[in-house]
Amino acid sequence: MKNTLKILDALEINFVDSCCREEFKLDTSGERKPGKNKGSGEKRLFIKGVKDPSFYDEFFEFDKVKYFFFKKSDLLNYMKEIKEEYLNPSQDYQENISHYYGENLNYINSLKKEYTKLEFHRTHDKQNRYYLVLNGNKTGKNPNRVAYSFILNICLPRITKINFVKLINENTGELFIYLKPTYFEKNNKIDQLTLTDVTPKKSKSKEKTRKAQSKYRFELLQKMPACVITGVADDRLLIACHIKPYSICDEEEEFDANNGIIMTPTFHYMFDIGFISFKDNGELMISDFLSNLNKKRLDIYNGKPCAINTKSKKYLEYHRKNIFSRVQIDESELID
Secondary structure, three states: OOOOEEEEEEEEEEEOHHHOOHHHOEOOOOOOOOOOOOOOOOOOEEEOOOOOOHHHHHHHOOOOEEEEEEEHHHHHHHHHHHHHHHHOOOOOEOOOOOOHHHHHHHHHHOOOOOEEEEOEEEEEOOOOOEEEEEOOOOOOOOHHHHHHHHHHOOOOOOOEEEEEEEEEEOOOOOEEEEEEEEEOOHHHHOOOOOOOOOOOOOOOOHHHHHHHHHHHHHHHHHHOOOOOOOOOOOHHHOEEEEOOOHHHOOHHHHOOHHHEEEEOHHHHHHHHOOOEEEOOOOEEEEOOOOOHHHHHHHOOOOOOEOOOOHHHHHHHHHHHHHOOOOOOOOHHHHOO
């Protein structure tokens, strides 16, 4: 019988300074209170500000989950995305982290399998911190600690997100949790093309670019005078969002009105980082990495009809293939 995995929910945790390896600690001396030491950190994943752990217990279901797992290809992709931060850091690290990049890349490449399994349980302390604790002893030979080291050794604090996706084998009822680190590039991934200043490409002057983007926004508003998802029609709250990012468009694509969608800022942001996309017929597609709770709060669901331009198909195909985030699992290889 063929195994069939179904996605149940998703969750995201910020990778903070106390989780990371010693070499990647941030220089936070200016943030500490007088008389406080920097501390060594626990190197355990945790969520702070959790007064009632029941929500997270219901997600993780430690007593029922068969195992957590991560993918070698995800870690390699993370290393590719975060390379610039390693080599030219935007944060103040206590050490020069640049020489760790090649070492860590080789470390990930040493993994012999695409899927690596590990197991956690949890603790919850008086400071309202919810910890994911590795099962087994604290020796370096514990297979869970060996597995976790591949994540611990590469992730950087504050700019790394750890995503969890909960799955069920519909044939057996067994639960699994997929773990994926991602580099949070808030400023780099957003393709803000409104009426604000933008950096022109070399072939165009700044004034020419501004005129082109003003025309582009006007043409888009003629085609879709409201946010395609929410229906908000106040143009002061609307953004002309490129489908294929402006930074990689050729001259014909840069201000092609078919390469655009009108959205409110929240959905524009979600579109640019791959949390939502659209089918050719306009149906909304939601990333597997967005939690059920956030879907509910945003009042969105898969298949929600949206007023998408039918001439945008080639651009939408690019977005779904290259930007939209979805879970891709080889079920036959994953499940024992």
